[in-house]
Amino acid sequence: MNDRSLLLEEENRFALEQAVVGDVVFPEHPEYEARRKVWNGLFDPKPAVIVVCQNADDVSAAVQYANRQGLPVAVRGRGHHIAGYGSCDGGVLVDTSAMRDVLVDATTQTVKVACGVSAGEVIRATQTHGLAVPTGDVSKVGIAGLTLGGGMGYLRRKYGLTCDHLIEAEMVLANGQQVRVSATENAELFWAIRGGGGNFGIVTSFTFQARRIGPTVYGIRLMYSAADVETVLQGCREYLRTDRADVSFNIAIHTIPPLPHLPQHLIGQKVVSINGMHAGEDMELAALDSEPLRKLATPLLDLCGPIDYTDLHTHLDEQVPEGMPAYGRSIYLSTLDDPSIATIAQAVDTAPPTAMAMVWLLGGRMAEVPASETAFGARDAEALFIMEELVIPEPSDAVQKARVSSAWVDHVHRSLAEEQLSVATYLNMAGLEEQPEIVVRATYGANYARLSAIKREFDPDNVFRLNPNILPE
Incomplete structure (x- = not known):
């Protein structure tokens, strides 16, 4: 870099610092190491600069700086996407985490x-x-x-x-x-x-x-043995096919970690957990309506009952600790049919202790909104299947190490994709896809062409590309 280029870079740095109310964090800044981290410890991004924005003007200044410097732009709110999109290498990280009104x-x-x-x-x-x-x-x-x-x-x-x-x-x-x-x-x-x-x-x-x-809702919190996984999945499927729109829950198949609030006899067991709620106002009717879920098999744990709506949404927080290295993928299941359930059950049998499989049963109001009403067009699937595995990669080439360590995730994903004849997924839970463009197109379906046209109008240079990317074709 010649003297003129260095001078121009210094001028641009100074202009950015003058334009922004929040902190401008270059690599030599004492807070750089802490601020560059994302939730998924699998990733170790090193942005060229982090702009800690306090308002929309700061965000504008950061984007304009990136354009002048020809640098990519990453955006972080809370930084929880499993694919590590909340930062970047060598670009401008627009950190909005201080904007909390x-x-x-x-x-x-x-x-x-x-x-x-x-x-x-x-x-x-x-x-x-x-x-x-x-x-x-x-x-x-x-x-x-x-x-x-x-x-x-x-x-x-x-x-x-x-x-x-x-x-x-x-x-x-x-x-x-x-x-x-x-x-x-x-x-x-x-x-x-x-x-x-x-x-x-x-x-x-x-x-x-x-x-x-709220403030009180009827919480659904159940735990069965993983040996009952097929029975539980089939029972949950049939239960929600009877038009119970008030009920939403997620099913997780995992090995119980050593958590202090759980009974010691459950530690280390592979289980099927059902977590969710009944949105009805009458607690007695909600309990009665939820009763079939409590009799799918012999429960290991039954904590169903009235619960504070706010508390309900904190129960899974401990499963996503900061810095946890995780590799995951997801796929929509058009129907949660018996062959899909059998594939999931087989996957559970071969899952390592560090793995978790999740089934989110969908439908209800989510599916009633026409696919063309919003960009989120994937509304007709009966379920979403998510596979995650904790990995301990080497510091160098972490992504490749994760792939080697997470063969289970890729194998299960491939099996279900062949059965479903699709790789469409919930993009908030999309992982390190091998062919991201194919996954994105499949997910948006008929909405993709319209999205691409809007992208071409408002971001023709694809400035915002560090995401499940829609191309400005």
Whole structure:
């Protein structure tokens, strides 16, 4: 680099630092090492600079700096995507984690949320007014990534996805311009960000329509032996096929870790857990309606009963500790038929102790929304199957080490993809796909062409590409 280039780089650095209210963290900064980390310890990204944004103007300045320098842009709210999208090597990391405002309007039952807020913060703020926005099932994840990718949680069958409740957003485009989007303003962008991920800009605030629910709901918390996995999956499938829209739950097949709050006799056992809720207001009717789930086999643990809505969403937080190295993939199952269940049962038999398989049963209101109404078009699957495995990679070439260590995940994914004749997946849970473009196209289906056209209009240079990427064709 010659003297003129060095001078220009220094001028650009200085201009960025002057333009931003928040911290500008270059590699020599004392906070650089801590701030560059993402949740998944499998990844060790080293961005050229981290811009810790305090407001939308900071976000605009960071994007404009990246454009001037010709650097890629990564965006981090809470940094929980399993594929490590919350940072990058050699680019500009736009860190929005300091943008944490939550404003609830109890009269209109709406909530305006800044992009760095966690799902748990939204839950706690809205529950003080007896309201809730459908979120995921883990409180630590960021509301931004959750919403942009869809957002499946314990209200999905009752009320739909997180993105279905978005009524307005403010965002920064690839050129640094700030815009507002809604059904009446920049309507195409509004359509695209409801399920289209971070492909079209950086959303700095979200306004949601909330629902009346809580503070007490009927929690469904059951544990069966993994030997009963086929019986449990078949029973859960038939139970939800009887139009029980009030009920949403996830099924996990895993080995019980040594957690202090669990009975010691369960530690080390391979089990099938059912976690979720009944959204009905009458606890007695909810208990009666949930009774078949408690009799699928002989339960090892039955903790069903009234529970605080906020507490319910913290029970799985300990399963996603910061820095945990994990490799995972997911795939939609058009139907949870007996051959698919048999494949899952066989996978469970061969799973290493560090592996977890999850079945999220879908349907209800989530499936009733027309696929063309939002960018999130994959609404007709009966289930989502998720495979995760903890890995301990070598510091060098971590991604390749993870692939070698996680042959189980790839084998199970390949078997189900052959059965389903599709690799479509929930992109919030998409892992290190071998052919990401094929996966993204399959997932969006008929919506992909429209999304690509919107991408071409608002981000023709594909500035926002560190995500499940939609190409500006």
